[in-house]
Amino acid sequence: MNHIIDGVLRFQREVHPNREALFHQLALEHSPSAMFIGCADSRIVPEVLTQQNPGSLFVVRNAGNIVPPHSTVPGGVTASIEYAVAVLGVPDIVICGHSGCGAMTAILRGAHHLEKLPAVARWLHYADAARDAVASQHADAPEDVKLSALVRENVLAQLDHLLSHPVVADAIQNKQLRLHGWVYDIAAGSVITYDARIRKFVPIGDAFANATPTE
Numbered sequence: 656m657n658h659i660i661d662g663v664l665r666f667q668r669e670v671h672p673n674r675e676a677l678f679h680q681l682a683l684e685h686s687p688s689a690m691f692i693g694c695a696d697s698r699i700v701p702e703v704l705t706q707q708n709p710g711s712l713f714v715v716r717n718a719g720n721i722v723p724p725h726s727t728v729p730g731g732v733t734a735s736i737e738y739a740v741a742v743l744g745v746p747d748i749v750i751c752g753h754s755g756c757g758a759m760t761a762i763l764r765g766a767h768h769l770e771k772l773p774a775v776a777r778w779l780h781y782a783d784a785a786r787d788a789v790a791s792q793h794a795d796a797p798e799d800v801k802l803s804a805l806v807r808e809n810v811l812a813q814l815d816h817l818l819s820h821p822v823v824a825d826a827i828q829n830k831q832l833r834l835h836g837w838v839y840d841i842a843a844g845s846v847i848t849y850d851a852r853i854r855k856f857v858p859i860g861d862a863f864a865n866a867t868p869t870e
C-alpha cells in the first residue's frame with residue numbers, strides 16, 4: 656500500500672501544481688465527452704487507452720464490462736447510465752471488452768468453476784446470450800479462439816442490453832446518442848470496433864477513416 660500513498664503524495668507535489676488550471680476548471684464543471692463502460696480488470700485504464708484528461712470520460716467498470724438489461728431493480732450500472740445520458744447528456748457510450756478477460760474465461764470454463772463465487776456466477780448470467788452464441792458458432796474451436804469470440808459476442812450482448820434502457824433508446828431516437836462496441840488487445844495495444852453496417856469488428860483507425868461526417 657505504501658507505493659499507492661507515495662503516488663498520492665507525488666500527485667499533490669508534482670502533478671496537481673503543474674495542471675492547476677485544468678483542476679480548477681474541473682472543480683467548477685462536470686462535462687464528460689463520453690461514457691466508457693469497461694471491465695474492472697486492473698489492466699484496463701480508459702484514460703490511458705484513449706489518452707484523455709480527467710473530466711473527459713464518465714467511467715463505469717465491473718467484472719466483464721456488463722450492462723444488465725433495464726429493470727426496476729436498483730443497480731449501479733443502470734443508475735450511472737441514466738445519469739450520464741439524462742443529466743450529463745453524453746453524446747457517446749463505449750462498451751469495451753478486452754483480451755484475456757477473467758470473467759469471460761470463467762464463463763468458458765463452466766459453472767463448476769464458480770461454485771464458491773455465487774455472486775459472480777449470477778452476475779455473469781448477464782452474458783448468457785454471448786455464451787450461447789459462441790457455443791453454437793465455435794463449438795469445436797480451441798479455447799483461445801472461443802475466448803476471443805466470447806469477448807466480442809459479450810460486447811454485442813451488452814450493447815443490446817444498453818438499448819433496453821429507455822433513456823438510451825430515447826436519446827438514440829432523438830439522434831443525441833451513439834453507441835460503440837470495442838475490444839482492446841492488451842499485448843498488441845490494438846482496438847477493434849463493431850461496424851454495424853457490415854456486422855464485423857474492424858480496426859478502430861479504419862472505422863474512423865471510413866466514417867462519414869454524419870456518423
Ligand SMILES: [Zn+2]
Pocket residue numbers: 694695696718719720753755756757758759
Ligand atoms: Zn475483464
